[in-house]
Amino acid sequence: xxxxxxxxxALKDFAELSTNKAAxxxxxxxxxxxxxxxxxxxxxxxxxxxLGHLSAAQAPAAIYASLLLLLLIPTTNSTVxxxxxxxxxxxxxxxxxxxxxxxxxxxxxxxxxxxxLAIGVGGAYLxxxxxxxxxxxxxxxxxLPIEFPGGMGLFAMLVLATLLGILSTFVSLLISSRSKxxxxxxxxxxxxxxxxxxxxxxxxxxxxxxxxxxxxxVAVLVALTAVIxxxxxxxxxxxxxxxxxx
Amino acid sequence: xxxxxxxxxxxxIVATELTRSYRGAPPAVERLSLTIRQGEIFALLGPNGAGxxxxxxxxxxxxxxxxxxxxxxxxxxxxxxRIDEIHNSLGILPEVAGLYESLTAYRNLQFFGRLHGLSDxxxxxxxxxxxxxxxxWERRDEKVETxxxxxKQKVAVVRAMLHDPPCLILDEPVSGLxxxxxxxxxxxxxxxxxxxxxxxxxTHNLDDADRLSDRVAILRSRLLALDTPARLKERLFDRVVAxxxxxxxxxxxxxxxxxxxxxxxxEGRRLILDxxxxxxxxxxxxxxxxxxxxxxxxxxxxxxxxxxxxxxLLESEGxxxx
Numbered sequence: 001x002x003x004x005x006x007x008x009x010a011l012k013d014f015a016e017l018s019t020n021k022a023a024x025x026x027x028x029x030x031x032x033x034x035x036x037x038x039x040x041x042x043x044x045x046x047x048x049x050x051l052g053h054l055s056a057a058q059a060p061a062a063i064y065a066s067l068l069l070l071l072l073i074p075t076t077n078s079t080v081x082x083x084x085x086x087x088x089x090x091x092x093x094x095x096x097x098x099x100x101x102x103x104x105x106x107x108x109x110x111x112x113x114x115x116x117l118a119i120g121v122g123g124a125y126l127x128x129x130x131x132x133x134x135x136x137x138x139x140x141x142x143x144l145p146i147e148f149p150g151g152m153g154l155f156a157m158l159v160l161a162t163l164l165g166i167l168s169t170f171v172s173l174l175i176s177s178r179s180k181x182x183x184x185x186x187x188x189x190x191x192x193x194x195x196x197x198x199x200x201x202x203x204x205x206x207x208x209x210x211x212x213x214x215x216x217x218v219a220v221l222v223a224l225t226a227v228i229x230x231x232x233x234x235x236x237x238x239x240x241x242x243x244x245x246x
Numbered sequence: 247x248x249x250x251x252x253x254x255x256x257x258x259i260v261a262t263e264l265t266r267s268y269r270g271a272p273p274a275v276e277r278l279s280l281t282i283r284q285g286e287i288f289a290l291l292g293p294n295g296a297g298x299x300x301x302x303x304x305x306x307x308x309x310x311x312x313x314x315x316x317x318x319x320x321x322x323x324x325x326x327x328r329i330d331e332i333h334n335s336l337g338i339l340p341e342v343a344g345l346y347e348s349l350t351a352y353r354n355l356q357f358f359g360r361l362h363g364l365s366d367x368x369x370x371x372x373x374x375x376x377x378x379x380x381x382x383w384e385r386r387d388e389k390v391e392t393x394x395x396x397x398k399q400k401v402a403v404v405r406a407m408l409h410d411p412p413c414l415i416l417d418e419p420v421s422g423l424x425x426x427x428x429x430x431x432x433x434x435x436x437x438x439x440x441x442x443x444x445x446x447x448x449t450h451n452l453d454d455a456d457r458l459s460d461r462v463a464i465l466r467s468r469l470l471a472l473d474t475p476a477r478l479k480e481r482l483f484d485r486v487v488a489x490x491x492x493x494x495x496x497x498x499x500x501x502x503x504x505x506x507x508x509x510x511x512x513e514g515r516r517l518i519l520d521x522x523x524x525x526x527x528x529x530x531x532x533x534x535x536x537x538x539x540x541x542x543x544x545x546x547x548x549x550x551x552x553x554x555x556x557x558x559l560l561e562s563e564g565x566x567x568x
Contacts, residue, residue: 016349092346094346096340097338100333101358239310
């Protein structure tokens with residue numbers, strides 16, 4: 001696999017995306033809104049504790065509940081970008097000239113995977129960073145005897161965000177490569193990605209009570225992601241992408 | 247490696263018994279065998295749905311045949327390890343230009359050039375030379391979405407030529423273009439042949455095929471005919487000659503039939519004759535007409551068009567198709 005070609009496809013996709021104002025708005029607006037909600041939630045939790053409406057023991061769970069919402073960022077952004085990726089090459093009739101270059105199927109797949117991963121996972125990292133920073137500031141300024149979920153909490157969230165981003169990216173790329181039009185690709189990608197997100201939320205709503213539960217759930221998500229990557233790589237063939245069937 | 251295989255192959259593309267079927271449909275292409283030689287313009291003709299695009303896709307290793315095989319410059323397209331060499335040896339222009347509309351013309355060329363392994367300086371030089379030959383170098387930094395169809399087609403041709411492939415595969419290259427843009431592209435194609443490139447094109451424009459191609463293949467899922475345009479005309483039609491007479495009448499028709507003309511009819515002052523053996527029949531006919539007192543103004547061969555050949559072939563295969 002030549003990384004130059006992978007990078008070239010990724011750069012081209014970034015360049016195209018940067019000119020798509022509607023897509024950019026969606027990709028910025030939802031994360032910004034979720035980040036704002038996260039910051040507001042941590043502020044509210046801090047305030048409720050200072051007012052005595054919430055006990056210090058309840059604080060971590062309340063903060064985590066608001067942080068889990070940020071996991072929507074890798075899910076939605078990676079799905080939106082990934083599902084557009086291949087199908088827009090088909091509808092724009094650029095797929096045939098692209099496949100007529102020496103690019104290999106895997107180089108194309110990984111090149112196509114970079115933008116949704118970067119936008120989904122990168123966006124989530126940024127959002128978590130902002131909310132964690134805001135939480136630390138609120139708690140410190142309120143002089144409360146509570147520590148905002150620190151290094152391990154952040155690490156746990158970033159692992160989840162990364163896994164959800166990878167999973168959403170590869171699912172949506174696979175669906176995009178089999179779809180003939182954008183709406184179908186996005187619809188089916190969300191049908192797969194959102195239940196996975198819901199499952200993660202349900203599994204981790206109990207956190208951070210048990211790191212064993214967390215490890216088991218992450219292991220399941222890692223296995224699922226590995227299966228999806230393998231499946232997508234196996235099915236991402238030029239003939240199928242071009243014709244819709246082998 | 248850009249530029250592909252610069253080999254002394256005389257046969258650039260050899261297709262053997264090519265068949266391509268799609269699930270639940272009759273074969274789009276059936277047992278098609280043809281050889282495309284270096285330096286020729288080879289046209290694929292056929293009605294819609296005849297399998298031209300499928301054939302071009304198989305010849306350019308974009309899809310694999312379900313039966314038979316293709317060799318491009320001696321490489322079997324089924325060999326997945328040599329797909330780079332094949333695609334570097336071919337310049338492909340699909341039916342639709344297929345450019346990234348929101349990017350500039352130059353960014354499009356840069357993207358495809360880099361995928362072919364060209365350096366940025368080579369991409370710049372080749373783009374400048376090729377875009378200048380189409381007089382659009384000055385507009386290289388404009389978004390493709392602002393271009394006319396003809397300009398987009400020119401950029402797409404430049405993209406196909408960027409890595410200097412020995413063989414070009416062009417699907418409907420002048421379709422939908424205005425006469426000026428079509429002429430520019432036709433001249434470009436002829437110029438490429440002069441430079442020794444092999445050109446395979448599919449077209450609905452039979453006039454273009456007649457003017458441009460060295461050989462034509464007429465397809466309707468399977469190969470109906472393959473030859474030079476001139477030989478196809480000869481093969482399918484007798485030599486037709488028009489003899490203009492000063493004062494024609496029905497007697498001239500009788501004389502023509504007696505001299506061996508298979509078909510003879512009067513069209514105004516012209517006697518239109520089908521002469522299977524014109525070399526011997528025509529002098530005999532002229533002599534008889536003069537002897538009978540007719541004054542011959544001129545004798546002229548009636549040129550058959552490729553369109554007539556095409557329609558006759560399709561008709562004999564059961565309808566002209568759609």
